[in-house]
Amino acid sequence: MTKIDRARVADTALRLLNEVGLDGLTLRAIARELDVKAPALYWHFKDKQALLDEMATVMYRRMLADDLPGPGQGLEPGPAPVTWQAQLIAYNTALRTALLRYRDGAKVYSGARFTGTDHAPGLEAHLRTMTEAGFTLRQAVRAGTTAFSYTLGFVTEEQGVQPRPDERRDGFDTDERAARMAEFPLAAAAGPEIFSGYDERFEDGLLLIVAGIEARYGVG
Template sequence: MKQKRRPHISEEKIMEASWKLLSSQGIEQFTMRSLATELHIQAPTIYWYFKNKQILFQALANEVAREIIRDLPETGVWRERLLLSAQVIRQKLKKFPCSAQILIKSRPESDYLQLFDCLLQMIEPTQLSDKQKFSYVSHAFNFVIHYAIDEYEQRMLYLTLEDEGEGSSEINLSQFSLIERMHDAGLFNLIGSDEMFESGIALLLDGIEQRVIESSRGTT
C-alpha cells in the first residue's frame, strides 16, 4: 500500500500565516478554510500538522509564552521585575495579534506554566504566603491580558462604527455632569492608553507591596 506523502509546507509557515490572518481579520473571522486561502493551499493540508483550530491556537499560545519568557527581567527587586514583566507581556501581546484571546482560550501547557512560574519566582523571596503569591501574580497577569483584550474590543467597535457611518455620532452627556466634565477634559482618550495601563499595574503593585510590608511585620 502506497504511503501518503506529507504536504510540502511547514508548521512555521502555517503559524506565520495565522498571525497575519489574525491581524487582518480578527479572531472572530478566523477559520481553517480562510487560513488555507491565505496559504494558497487546500484546507485538508493544514490538518496534516494541526488537527483542528484549537490545536493550532495552542501552538500559537505556546509561541507567545516562549517569546515572553525570553525577554523577562532576570534581576532586580520583585516590584521592579513584575513591573517590567507586565510591560514585556503587553508588548508581546501587541506584537502577536489576538494573542491575549488565544491565551485565554488555550489550555495551560508547559510553556504557559513556565511563564507563570517565572512570574512566581520574582515574588518568591517575599514573606507572603503561597496563597497570596499565587493570587497576586494571577491578578497582575490577568490585568495585562484583559487590558489587551479591552484594547482589541475597543478597536473593533470603532472600526464597526466607522463602517456603519456612525464613527462621529455624539451622545448627549448633559445629564451626566461628572462624565461630561471628564469627557470635555479629554480624559476618555486615556482609555487603552499607555498611561492608563501604567497606572493600573502600579495600583496592583502598590497593593501587593502593602501586603509584603504587612507580612514582613508579621501582621497578616
C-alpha cells in the same frame, strides 16, 4: 503540494490575524493562504483551539526573544529586575506590548494552553523571588495571576477601541460622546480618561495592582 509544518501554519495564522481578526481567522482561510487544502491542517492541529494554543505559544516565544523587561516604570531592556514588584511590572508591560502586535492578540492569548514549557523557567524564577520575599506559594500565584488577568482584560478593552495601534473603531469619538451625555457632566468628562491615554492608564493600573498586593499580603 506545498509542504507545511506546525511552525509555518502558526506563523501564517498570526500574519493573517492582523488582516482579518479572530472572527475571520478560519482554518479554510489559513489553508488558502498556504495554498493547501483545509484537511491538510488537521495533520498538525486537531481543531482551531489547538491552533490558537500554538499561536499563543509563538507569541510568548517572540516576547522572550525581545529581551523581556519592557519600558514600564523606567525599566529598560537589560538585566532581569531583582524585586518582585519590578518583575511583575516588567513582565506585564512586555506582555501588553506583545499582545498589541496582533489584532485581537489578547483574545487569542486568553485561555490558551501553552504547547511547550518555554514559560516554566521564568515562572519558576519569579515564584522563587516572591516566596523568598515572604509570600506563600498560594499568595505568590494569586498575585501573579491577578496582574496577568488585569493585563489581559485591559488589552482586550483597549483593542476593542483600537484594534491596532494605528486604528480606532467608529463610535469612540470622545467629543461626540460628551455631546450625547451633556446632561451627565462627570460621565461626559470621563470619556477621554476611559477611551484614550492607554499607555499611562495601563502603567498606573499596574502600580495599583502592585500596591494592592503589598497591602493585602503585607509584603513590601
